Amino acid sequence: MTFARLEGGCGWDYSACMTSAPSKRLNAQDWLQTGFQALLQDGPEALKAEPLARRLGATKGSFYWHFADVPAYHAALLAQWETQAITDIVNALADEYTDVGRLRRMGQVxxxxxxxxxxxxxxxxxxxxxxxxxxxxFETVARVDAKRLAYLGDLLYKTGIGNAEMARIIYAASIGMEELDDSDADRNGDAMGSLVDLVLALR
Known part of the structure; x- marks a missing residue:
C-alpha cells in the first residue's frame, strides 16, 4: 500500500497521522505570511520553525513539509519580498501617466x-x-536597490535630468524617511514631493 505524506508533523508515519492530523491544512503561503508578521513584530530571531509553528498553532512537521530547512524558508521569504518590493511600486505607479508623475510618486510610496x-x-x-x-x-536588498535606482535614473533621464547622482539622492531620502515613525507617513510623502520638485527645477 502507498501512503501519501500528510502534513502535521507525522512524516511518513501513517498511524501517527491517524490521531494527530491538523484541523487546518496549511500551505507554504501561510508560513510565509506568518514569517513577514513575525519579522515585523519580533525580528529575524522569530524566523525559525518552532516559534513560527506556535504562531500558527501547528507543528514543526508542517513547516518541514513545505520547506527543506530554515535556510530554505528564509530564501523563500526573501524571494517573495524581492518580487513584491518591485511589483508593489509598479502597482503604485500604475495610475501615473507621465514620467514626472511617476518620479514624484515613486519616492513617496x-x-x-x-x-x-x-x-x-x-x-x-x-x-x-x-x-x-x-x-x-543583504544580497536581496542590494538587488532591489539596484533595480529601483536604475528605474529612478531612467525616469530622471526622461524628464531631462542627466546627473545619475540625483537618483541616489532621491532614493536615499526615501529610504531614510521610511525609517521615521509611521505617524509621519503623510509628511514624508509631502517632503519627497518637494525634493523631487527641487531636482526637476535643475533642468
Missing part, C-alpha cells in the same frame, strides 16, 4: 510605507534591519 497595505513596502524596514546581519538578506 517608499517613504510612506506606513500608509501602505502592500507587504513588500510594509515589511521593508524589517528586511533592511535583517540585512545588516544576514548575507542573503
Amino acid at each position: 517608499i517613504a510612506q510605507k506606513g500608509a501602505s497595505d502592500q507587504m513588500g513596502l510594509t515589511a521593508e524596514p524589517a528586511i533592511r534591519a535583517w540585512a545588516k546581519g544576514n548575507a542573503k538578506a
Whole structure:
C-alpha cells in the first residue's frame, strides 16, 4: 500500500497521522505570511520553525513539509519580498501617466510605507534591519536597490535630468524617511514631493 505524506508533523508515519492530523491544512503561503508578521513584530530571531509553528498553532512537521530547512524558508521569504518590493511600486505607479508623475510618486510610496497595505513596502524596514546581519538578506536588498535606482535614473533621464547622482539622492531620502515613525507617513510623502520638485527645477 502507498501512503501519501500528510502534513502535521507525522512524516511518513501513517498511524501517527491517524490521531494527530491538523484541523487546518496549511500551505507554504501561510508560513510565509506568518514569517513577514513575525519579522515585523519580533525580528529575524522569530524566523525559525518552532516559534513560527506556535504562531500558527501547528507543528514543526508542517513547516518541514513545505520547506527543506530554515535556510530554505528564509530564501523563500526573501524571494517573495524581492518580487513584491518591485511589483508593489509598479502597482503604485500604475495610475501615473507621465514620467514626472511617476518620479514624484515613486519616492513617496517608499517613504510612506506606513500608509501602505502592500507587504513588500510594509515589511521593508524589517528586511533592511535583517540585512545588516544576514548575507542573503543583504544580497536581496542590494538587488532591489539596484533595480529601483536604475528605474529612478531612467525616469530622471526622461524628464531631462542627466546627473545619475540625483537618483541616489532621491532614493536615499526615501529610504531614510521610511525609517521615521509611521505617524509621519503623510509628511514624508509631502517632503519627497518637494525634493523631487527641487531636482526637476535643475533642468
